[in-house]
Amino acid sequence: xxxxxxxxxxxxxxxxxxxxxxxxxxxxxxxxxxxxxxxxxxxxxxxxxxxxxxxxxxxxxxxxxxxxxxxxxxxxxxxxxxx
Numbered sequence: 824x825x826x827x828x829x830x831x832x833x834x835x836x837x838x839x840x841x842x843x844x845x846x847x848x849x850x851x852x853x854x855x856x857x858x859x860x861x862x863x864x865x866x867x868x869x870x871x872x873x874x875x876x877x878x879x880x881x882x883x884x885x886x887x888x889x890x891x892x893x894x895x896x897x898x899x900x901x902x903x904x905x906x
Contacts, residue, residue, distance in 0.1 A: 875901055 846854070878897055886894035 878900055882894040882897040885891075885897060
């Protein structure tokens with residue numbers, strides 16, 4: 824990838840007000856990688872929670888229908904999340 828330099832006027836306009844911080848491509852890539860990792864971590868945890876909520880609802884429905892053993896089997900699918 825070709826690295827282009829900003830003109831002196833562009834540098835003055837962008838840096839003069841202090842509103843825009845300049846980053847190197849490497850700094851940007853590093854920050855982007857961290858952001859992507861954080862997004863993936865949240866997505867994974869959210870998916871785990873959604874699966875737990877769905878399993879609990881299925882177990883509750885099975886128990887209400889009189890299928891206590893089935894309800895317990897559903898709840899046992901994710902024992903680490905049981906409280």
